[in-house]
Amino acid sequence: MKLVLSRKSHNSLSDQIVQQIAGRIQSSMLTGGEKLPSIRQLSVDAGISFLTVHKAYKKLEQAGMVKSIQGKGVYVERPAQKEAAENSFDWQLSIPAYLTRSSFHSRPKTTYSFDYSAMHSGLLPTIYLADQLTEMLKAEPAILGTYGDVQGDALTREAFSTYFQKQLGLSSAADDLIMTTGLHQGIELIAKTLIGPGDVVITEAPTYPGVLDILMNRGAQVIPIAMDEEGMRADLLAQVAKTYHPKAIYMNPTFQNPTGRSMSERRRKEVLYQAQLHGMFIIEDDSWSELYFDEKPPPKSIKAFDDEGRILFLKGFSKALAPGIRVGTIFAEGPFKKLLLSAKASSDLGTPLLTQRAVLPFLTSDRMMQHFAKLRFALELRRDKAISILSASFDSSVSWTVPEGGLNIWVTFPESVSTVELYEYCLRHDLSFLPGHVCYPYEPASHHLRLTYSLLSERDLEQGLHAFVSLANDFINNRLESGC
Ligand SMILES: Cc1ncc(COP(=O)(O)O)c(C=O)c1O
Structure with a gap:
């Protein structure tokens, strides 16, 4: 495995290792079950100390991204992705690539999608724009x-x-x-x-x-x-x-x-x-x-x-x-x-x-300003709906921002809750959000997530939020019961 490490970086060498391996796991370049190089091997290849690699692997393990098996080695935790196992272009996974966060854009679409900072098309002036565009093209082909x-x-x-x-x-x-x-x-x-x-x-x-x-x-x-x-x-x-x-x-x-x-x-x-x-x-x-x-x-x-x-x-x-x-x-x-x-x-x-x-x-x-006035009103209602559902459903261990504009709410769970795992759990229930770790350059896992309240129809927003809080609470309770 080729890692690019710099001693001049403000990040420690072990953090650089964590960042690069975590990035490959998040982008599915490294898939579940894959074995990482041994600590000794990586320390020789990268010309760094045994202890530095050990520290990085420990951090990745604490973040739930890899698992160390006594006497065998260190393995990627995530379950293998179906496409990767089935296609014959797997060799490409061995070529280091660098776009990690953007891989979330190619994730499957879900019914209750809170993951894209975008607007429901019903809130946009698409018909007016289409009419104007047609007229313009007729007049000036x-x-x-x-x-x-x-x-x-x-x-x-x-x-x-x-x-x-x-x-x-x-x-x-x-x-x-x-x-x-x-x-x-x-x-x-x-x-x-x-x-x-x-x-x-x-x-x-x-x-x-x-x-x-x-x-x-x-x-x-x-x-x-x-x-x-x-x-x-x-x-x-x-x-x-x-x-x-x-x-x-x-x-x-x-x-x-x-x-x-x-x-x-x-x-x-x-x-x-x-x-x-x-x-x-x-x-x-x-x-x-x-x-x-x-x-x-x-x-x-x-x-x-x-x-x-x-x-x-x-x-x-x-x-x-x-x-x-x-x-x-x-x-x-x-x-x-x-x-x-x-x-x-x-x-x-x-x-x-x-x-x-x-x-x-x-x-x-003047339509532009009229459109913005309507949009502000519609988004404020959605924000209020989202906040009221979160407030009624989570205890004080979960907190969130109350935005005074825009499209997004940032939700913070107790540190023990991995929103990467919660994301996988929600995906299986046809619901998605943006896991917070992709919003940081070097943090391999995180307990935050972003909910976008502008993308769904009003009805789906309400149903989806009820589904989200119920899935999140189930997820937290299951972890508590299993002693994680
Ligand atoms: C903060 C921010 N800047 C820029 C963009 C990209 O916007 P555009 O579609 O105009 O390229 C996004 C898209 O989500 C965004 O959230």
């Missing part, structure tokens, strides 16, 4: 015969710029925007352009799992920083910045994925101050700041306080408008913009004109 500009369609950038100024208080010139195919692509373009092997990048802990895959694939060292009620802790950020000289911070400050928490205005300014002090840039992910439940909108984006181009602000409308369109934008000023344009060109030569134009009628009319 040449849209289909034209490559989009690499930076993005000028009309669409103008519309985004007006929206940013009016609704988000951002003074963005249309020329400072680069249209992307979804917000996710914006993160990838920034990472590809500005993050390289060994660079230190800070994220919130927990964070959006998609960003971890992108950063770790670039060879970055990710340092997760704990949050409190006001968001990422500025005192910890200051310490980490001083010690590790990070290059960048990725954050999703408003109704954060996965916790649903929002960063206070005071904290936003402190984070920006730290970035200025230590020469970092910030990747600010604004996936859904419009989806607030209070009378008052959340604090302004960090970008609104930035006058030196330190923040790369990302906006996407996949969640709140149309995941089938996936239009997003990067607001970048100064030399960064030029670099990102080259990255966009080398990635896909520009986002399709069709999808950019598809959001235009909506973005430029």
Whole structure:
């Protein structure tokens, strides 16, 4: 087994081993029953001490990922996956791969699906968008015969710029925007352009799992920083910045994925101050700041306080408008913009004109704000429903966030409850959520999970939540009875 270990990393060697083996197990590259190299063998292969490997295997065992059998060796715990056993391409499993968290996207769909941060299609203006798109194509079929500009369609950038100024208080010139195919692509373009092997990048802990895959694939060292009620802790950020000289911070400050928490205005300014002090840039992910439940909108984006181009602000409308369109934008000023344009060109030569134009009628009319008002109301009802079912069903050993906007609730169980095992148990009952461990870069197992309350119909949400609390309570009680 080839592991890539670095003595310069801020992570201990044993934690690096844990992370890499856990990643392979989570992505099913290592399947249940497979034997790990012996402690002696791995310590020789990797040129590290016997004790370091022993410590890593112990941690994996405590996390329930491997099992040590006296006199035989250490084996992967998880039951083998059916496809892996049946197909003749199994040899591919021996090739180290690096996308671990994203493998959750290819998990089976369930009836009660709380695992994708997305919206039920009934909450989205799909019919209006489809009608507008049909009319637009009839009037201008040449849209289909034209490559989009690499930076993005000028009309669409103008519309985004007006929206940013009016609704988000951002003074963005249309020329400072680069249209992307979804917000996710914006993160990838920034990472590809500005993050390289060994660079230190800070994220919130927990964070959006998609960003971890992108950063770790670039060879970055990710340092997760704990949050409190006001968001990422500025005192910890200051310490980490001083010690590790990070290059960048990725954050999703408003109704954060996965916790649903929002960063206070005071904290936003402190984070920006730290970035200025230590020469970092910030990747600010604004996936859904419009989806607030209070009378008052959340604090302004960090970008609104930035006058030196330190923040790369990302906006996407996949969640709140149309995941089938996936239009997003990067607001970048100064030399960064030029670099990102080259990255966009080398990635896909520009986002399709069709999808950019598809959001235009909506973005430029009052409908957009009317749609958001309706969506806020519908999501708040769902959030309330979810919280009331959780409150009525769990004792005080289980806690959760009460988001003031967005799509997600973060649930915390007692430390002895593995949400990876609970996930497998729920899958067998046709129900899924996002196990919390995928939201951390180095934590092999965890007792948190993310519940998305926006994806199901109202009826399925209620039925599914009742099923979830009952499965979770059964699972916890069974463990207690069996003395685990
Ligand atoms: C916080 C966050 N950022 C970005 C994305 C990707 O969004 P898009 O579909 O616009 O690429 C997601 C998707 O779940 C997300 O949760």
